[in-house]
Amino acid sequence: MSGNPIPLSSPDIGEDDIRAVTDVLKSGRLSLGPQLQAFEAAMAAYTGAKYAVAVSSGTSALHLCIRALGIGEGDEVITTPFSFIASANCMLFEKAVPRFVDIEPATFCIDPAKIEQAITKKTKAILAVDVFGYLADWETLGSIAKKHGIALIEDSCESLGSARGGRMAGTFGDCGTFAFYPNKQMTTGEGGMIVTNREDIAVSARRERNQGRDPENAWLEHKSLGFNYRLSDIQCALGISQLKRMPEFIHKRRQIAEWYKEELEPLNEHIRPAPVQNGVDISWFVYVAHLTARHGQKARDALLAHLRAHGIGCNNYFPPLHLQPLYRTQGHGEGDFPVTEKIAERTVALPFSSRLSRAEVASVCRIVKDGILRL
Numbered sequence: 001m002s003g004n005p006i007p008l009s010s011p012d013i014g015e016d017d018i019r020a021v022t023d024v025l026k027s028g029r030l031s032l033g034p035q036l037q038a039f040e041a042a043m044a045a046y047t048g049a050k051y052a053v054a055v056s057s058g059t060s061a062l063h064l065c066i067r068a069l070g071i072g073e074g075d076e077v078i079t080t081p082f083s084f085i086a087s088a089n090c091m092l093f094e095k096a097v098p099r100f101v102d103i104e105p106a107t108f109c110i111d112p113a114k115i116e117q118a119i120t121k122k123t124k125a126i127l128a129v130d131v132f133g134y135l136a137d138w139e140t141l142g143s144i145a146k147k148h149g150i151a152l153i154e155d156s157c158e159s160l161g162s163a164r165g166g167r168m169a170g171t172f173g174d175c176g177t178f179a180f181y182p183n184k185q186m187t188t189g190e191g192g193m194i195v196t197n198r199e200d201i202a203v204s205a206r207r208e209r210n211q212g213r214d215p216e217n218a219w220l221e222h223k224s225l226g227f228n229y230r231l232s233d234i235q236c237a238l239g240i241s242q243l244k245r246m247p248e249f250i251h252k253r254r255q256i257a258e259w260y261k262e263e264l265e266p267l268n269e270h271i272r273p274a275p276v277q278n279g280v281d282i283s284w285f286v287y288v289a290h291l292t293a294r295h296g297q298k299a300r301d302a303l304l305a306h307l308r309a310h311g312i313g314c315n316n317y318f319p320p321l322h323l324q325p326l327y328r329t330q331g332h333g334e335g336d337f338p339v340t341e342k343i344a345e346r347t348v349a350l351p352f353s354s355r356l357s358r359a360e361v362a363s364v365c366r367i368v369k370d371g372i373l374r375l
């Protein structure tokens, strides 16, 4: 091992963040208090959405969106196989069926041109994902959804702060979801948020995150089935503090992405820097480089092993969902989504966080180079 280990991601927690949390602890209001309201108001203002509903995770945010849209047993939702598992599992929670559609190679997001052939009488929604912070083609997805009278859900758990034409990620569909796990652009430890302009979705999500209680219900009066998907005031205080720092985080993440691009460019025959998406102001969730066509999955896995052996955090974002054991049992297998499979074989997610230094980026890329020379 040469030098200090560099983790794949790390949260950026400052003194102000710590003070915000200790202030709540001293206040005695630890849940459903003023921090919750303030965090929701701040997130609505940041994204430009009318309503924001804080929940316990990005996964619970997705689940409550599925329920708010009345999607249930046997209903189909069109979605992408190139994602984190939660974007498809949220349908299985309600016995609905994910109908996977392959991705566009340029953006890694769902390919709008392949959606209409997957729409059936049972299709209730399109759930697309802003992969790695790149934006899906929401404008086209929106017109397809409208034409077929189905809902559009935005899994923006990787794209908080990304924007196109001044419009923020999360606000393109009927509802959008964010996540605040420690590897995201900002964190609350665990946490999530739903943003929407639809009052019915906001009301449903507020009720169901809190055991099926409407605000006018007494504490032990439950109007409908619900969950405990609440986000504590401790986490909301951290969220408010982190959200204030988003411009700083985005600025640093863009700088670090630039450094990676410069450092990786000389290795262009073997590995390509993460692509830049035209017309998108990206907030960069992760930095995913791609081996070129001359290398396959074996080479990629060998490179990941080499990086790990040298203390460099890295990963194969994303193994295709349809090839996960859970989805293979639903009849999926190799060859179903060739674009996804071809891209997924060659991805190399490199260490990425707002705390990375130029020297660390250079050191990661030296070890990448060394690993490539051994392929």
Ligand SMILES: *Cc1c(COP(=O)(O)O)cnc(C)c1O
Pocket: 057, 058, 059, 060, 083, 084, 086, 087, 129, 155, 157, 158, 179, 180, 181, 191, 192
């Ligand atoms: C992080 C993430 C989620 C939600 O994750 P949680 O761990 O439940 O907060 C959902 N979808 C995608 C694409 C993600 O990256």
